[in-house]
Amino acid sequence: MFIAIDKDNNRVGIENADKTKEYFCPVCGEKLSIRAKESIAVKTHFTHTRNSKCVDDWNHDMSEWHFNWQRRFPTECREVVIEHNGIKHRADICIGNTIIEFQHSPLSSEEFKKRNEFYTNCGYKVVWVFDADEKIKNPYDEDNTLDPVKNRFNEFIWKRAKETFSKPIQNNVGIYLEYKTMLTLQDKRYENMIFNIMIPITQITPKSFKFFKTHVYIQPNNFLKDYGICSDEETMSATQIIQQTPRSLNGYKIQ
Numbered sequence: 491m492f493i494a495i496d497k498d499n500n501r502v503g504i505e506n507a508d509k510t511k512e513y514f515c516p517v518c519g520e521k522l523s524i525r526a527k528e529s530i531a532v533k534t535h536f537t538h539t540r541n542s543k544c545v546d547d548w549n550h551d552m553s554e555w556h557f558n559w560q561r562r563f564p565t566e567c568r569e570v571v572i573e574h575n576g577i578k579h580r581a582d583i584c585i586g587n588t589i590i591e592f593q594h595s596p597l598s599s600e601e602f603k604k605r606n607e608f609y610t611n612c613g614y615k616v617v618w619v620f621d622a623d624e625k626i627k628n629p630y631d632e633d634n635t636l637d638p639v640k641n642r643f644n645e646f647i648w649k650r651a652k653e654t655f656s657k658p659i660q661n662n663v664g665i666y667l668e669y670k671t672m673l674t675l676q677d678k679r680y681e682n683m684i685f686n687i688m689i690p691i692t693q694i695t696p697k698s699f700k701f702f703k704t705h706v707y708i709q710p711n712n713f714l715k716d717y718g719i720c721s722d723e724e725t726m727s728a729t730q731i732i733q734q735t736p737r738s739l740n741g742y743k744i745q
């Protein structure tokens with residue numbers, strides 16, 4: 491986890507952790523250690539000892555991508571313990587009546603369903619952001635370097651082996667896929683720049699997605715604006731972009 495409790499009961503982000511101090515799990519209260527060995531897949535994080543009895547048995551990914559998303563939100567919104575009927579889990583982000591989950595590593599359909607059920611039973615709306623970089627491809631083309639936004643189809647295939655989406659998905663669950671692309675823009679200043687684009691999904695079958703083609707690329711700042719995180723007044727929220735997109739552009743309705 492990236493958030494722990496210190497001995498004075500303060501929430502501390504891993505980026506501010508001091509190795510000489512003691513930290514505890516916000517769910518079970520056990521003492522945590524800091525796992526500092528870094529790789530692309532694993533960022534420095536707080537971890538339980540090997541014989542932990544922590545009740546939060548969900549598999550939280552600790553990738554750099556995950557950390558970079560979480561840290562955009564205020565500490566009090568990150569890894570919030572949600573309790574329902576005596577069961578406790580840590581939500582990546584809890585802000586207002588929304589739980590936001592970031593997922594970089596493969597996720598089984600069972601766990602995806604369990605998390606959605608848990609949070610919707612608690613009365614929250616759930617929004618997922620999946621790291622889809624290099625994990626999607628055009629269903630009509632052998633070309634694996636699909637850019638969904640530039641593509642004339644609004645459908646693509648998930649390349650992952652684990653079928654996260656093979657079970658029906660509840661109402662009140664929204665999904666965005668985020669991937670990196672070089673946009674073809676008129677403005678030369680943006681030439682060869684990599685952008686992170688988020689696509690809102692409208693329909694899912696076990697392996698393919700249909701998505702909402704917006705007239706403006708949705709970027710992380712637009713997404714954050716929905717939650718009052720982006721302070722730039724000029725920036726439109728993702729919801730505004732979706733609402734202002736002519737229906738003829740997509741033919742689908744975002745859920």
Ligand SMILES: [Zn+2]
Nearest residue numbers: 515517518544
């Ligand atoms: Zn714990």
